[in-house]
Amino acid sequence: MEFWTSVFAPSIVALFAFLLPCLYDNVVGCKLGENIELLNTALGELRAKRDDVVFQLDAGKVKGEQRQATVVEWLSKVKLIETDTNRLLGVAASSQDPCALRADVSSNDASPDERMSTSGCWCTDNISPCCxxxxxxKKLNEVRDLCSRGERFDAVTVQAPPPVVIQKFCDKTFGLDTTLEKTWKSLMTDRNRLLGIYGMGGVGKTTLLALINNKFANPEVKGKFDIVIWVKVSKVVDIAKIQDDIGKRLGINDDTWCLNSEEEKAFEISRVLSSIKPRFVLLLDNLWDEVSLSDIGIPLTGTEFRVVFTTRDRDVCGRMKKTEEIEVKVLEEADAWELFKLQAQCSMVNREISQVARQIAVTCGGLPLALVVTGKTMACKTTEDEWVRALEDLESSPGELRGTERGIFHVLKLSFDHLDETAKKCFQYCALFPKAHNINRDELVEYWIGEKFITEDRERQRTKNRGYNIIDALVQASLLLKDGESEQKLSMHDMIRDIVLRVRSKPEEGEIFVVQAGAELSELSHVPDWTSATKMSLMNNTIKDIPDDHEFPDQARLVTLFLQNNKLVEISGKFFVAMSYLVVLDLSRNPYLTELPEEISELVSLRYLSLLGTMIKDFPEGFGKLTRLIHLDLESTYNLQSTSLRMISRLSSFLKKRIGREDRGSMSPRT
Known part of the structure; x- marks a missing residue:
């Protein structure tokens, strides 16, 4: 036995010494291959998560949000670990021997033996397969851990702090430099913390205020003020709206903001402006009357704040207890001519037309608004006869006082007279909305379609495009203004609106407009005679009901009625009987309105009806008789029963309806 042991033992030992390393290397090699595959998979998941995060960051950037610091640090680590892992995997893949993995190039504790070879790979002769x-x-765990951290992000961006100044777009100005310099110098004087700017409508007060706003972005005042707040004020002062605009600018109008009372909002605004941003600048555009700054929440106890407001009425400056007032005057003749030339493109006309153009510019009385509107109207006139006729029209009213609001009416009317009949109707319609009101472009076109101002087409988009073209023409003529921040919002200059309402309030002019939008009405008894009006706007009031005992005419002429954004609870049937000529009826945003009377069936001419934001539950049986209805807005009518929705199918063959939060309507014929 000992003999055999002595004979075979050395051979067996040698055999095992030969086989065991090979078996060990094969086992380790298989394990290495499996982990490399897992590392590849984990790296792919990390890249996908990184791409998701980057997409969210881009979306947040569009909204003006900023990256969270933890996300920035995470992305930096992802970039580093991706580079390291790619090198590690690349070296492993390039090796013929699956066990011959080079060292991790990301390791900072490489030994002198782990040195670069002439082929560019890391030599690892001294590293065991197990290592x-x-x-x-180790790299697999790092990748997985980083991916897991990315999954735990609740949000990758946060709302950025409000910028100190939001600059306003301003066209080239003429004749304002001296007034701007005087106003700015006064504003930078410590004793002048409340400054009033006054002047007639259309003279350039808002433009001057915009230039002042933009100067706060200059390097010379950088760091001297915490925030500049711009608020456009309506004719009837709405404290809550002013507070909402300020709250939005300060970034404190969260989901609970709308639930606060005016006093609570004032407290929050005062808290921020007193302790966090005491060096504030408040710019109030277009004050028609005194407004209590303390009711809004504006703290006036500091020494570094500034409040600037514009108004047409110099008396408002006194009632606001200003420290200084500055008048914006009409342009001198030279500046007026330069502005008119720019708008009318007079550089492209001959000498004879140029002489007539100078006379037309004079008739504008130096009022920038009149010069801009009239100039753009004349820009398309190419013959001397056209220019001479325009001058004759302007000079046909010698009794008017040039350079005054009363006198400028005739000048602005020239631009109106150059519109076609459809554009005239569409333009005048915008005066139904309150002063300083942002009109939604799409809603405006829907009103026009309902009124039959626009020729309808079987393809609804083509019909709407006609409306958009009219809007573009009115904007081009400066009769409507586009919101610089949103292409969807339009507005009408106060002075132009006043002129439209002045014309439309005279019986001899045809249609009669009665507009008491935002007039703080609580009942219909304050509304003038219903017998003559054809279009009436009572929107943005607090009217609660339309009673049976109200003295309505037997047959009113009313075609258009805006009652949106009131507090309506009940509408009498007698009212609808008297209003059978109605074509457009807007009852939207009356959150307490739960039912309509059966007599709504009398509105046989109705084409446009908005019940958006009401609590209507069911339609009365007579609703099915509204067969001419082409626009029905039921968005956010969450109480509406399904039986009422089925009734809609029996209405107009070209009914466009909005239900829920999406526009599901069409203008395709009923089959």
Whole structure:
């Protein structure tokens, strides 16, 4: 036995010494291959998560949000680990021997033996296979951990702090430099913390205020003020709206803001402006009357704030207890001519037309608004006869006082007279909305379609495009203004609106407009005679009901009625009987309105009806008789029963309806 042992033992030992390393390397090699595959998969998941995060960051950037610091740090680590892992995997893949993995190039504790070879790979002759596996597993765990951190982000961006100044777009100005310099110098004087700017409508007060706003972005005042707040004020002062605009600018109008009372909002505004942003600048555009700054929440106890307001009425400056007032005057003749030339493109006309153009510019009385509107109207006139006729029209009213609001009416009317009949109707319609009101472009076109101002087409988009073209023409003529921040919002200059309402309030002019929008009405008894009006706007009031005992005419002429944004609870049937000529009826945003009377069936001419934001539950049986209805807005009518929705199918063959939060309507014929 000892003999055989002595004979075979050395051979067996040698055999095991030969086989065991091979078996060990094969086992370790298989384990290494499996972990490399897992590392590849984990890296792919990390890249996908990184791409998701980057997409969210881009979306947040569009909204003006900023990256969270933890996300920035995470992305930096992802970039580093991706580079390291790619090198590690690349070296492993390039090796013919699966066990011959080079060292992890990201390791900072490489030994002198782990040195670069002439082929550019890391030599690892002294590293055991087991160590190689551990390096891959370590990298795998790092990748997985980083991916897990990315999954735990609740949000990758946060709302950015409000910028100190939001600059306003301003066209080239003429004749304002001296007034701007005087106003700015006064504003930078410590004793002048409340400054009033006054002047007639259309003279350039808002433009001057915009230039002042933009100067706060100059390097010379950088760091001297915490925030500049711009608020456009309506004719009837709405404290809550002013507070909402300020709250939005300060970034404190969260989901609970709308639930606060005016006193609570004032407290929050005062808290921020007193302790966090005491060096504030408040710019109030277009004050028609005194407004209590303390009711809004504006703290006037500091020494570094500034409040600037514009108004047509110099008396408002006194009632606001200003420290200084500055008048914006009409342009001198030279500046007026330069502005008119720019708008009318007079550089492209001959000498004879140029002489007539100078006379037309004079008739504008130096009022920038009149010069801009009239100039753009004349820009398309190419013959001397056209210019001479325009001058004759302007000079046909010698009794008017040039350079005054009363006198400028005739000048602005020239631009109106150059519109076609459809554009005239569409333009005048915008005066139904309150002063300083942002009109939604799409809603405006829907009104026009309902009124039959626009020729309808079987393809609804083509019909709407006609409306958009009219809007573009009115904007081009400066009769409507586009909101610089949103292409969807339009507005009408106060002075132009006043002129439209002046014309439309005279019986001899045809249609009669009665507009008491935002007039703080609580009942219909304050509304003038219903017998003559053809279009009436009572929107943005607090009217609660339309009673049976109200003295309505037997047959009113009313075609258009805006009652949106009131507090309506009940509408009498007698009212609808008297209003059978109605074509457009807007009852939207009356959150307490739960039912309509059966007599709504009398509105046989109705084409446009908005019940958006009401609590209507069911339609009365007579609703099915409204067969001419082409626009029905039921968005956010969450109480409406399904039976009422089925009734809609029996209405107009070209009914466009909005239900829920999406526009599901069409203008395709009923089959």
């Amino acid at each position: 190689r596996v551990h390096k891959v597993i």
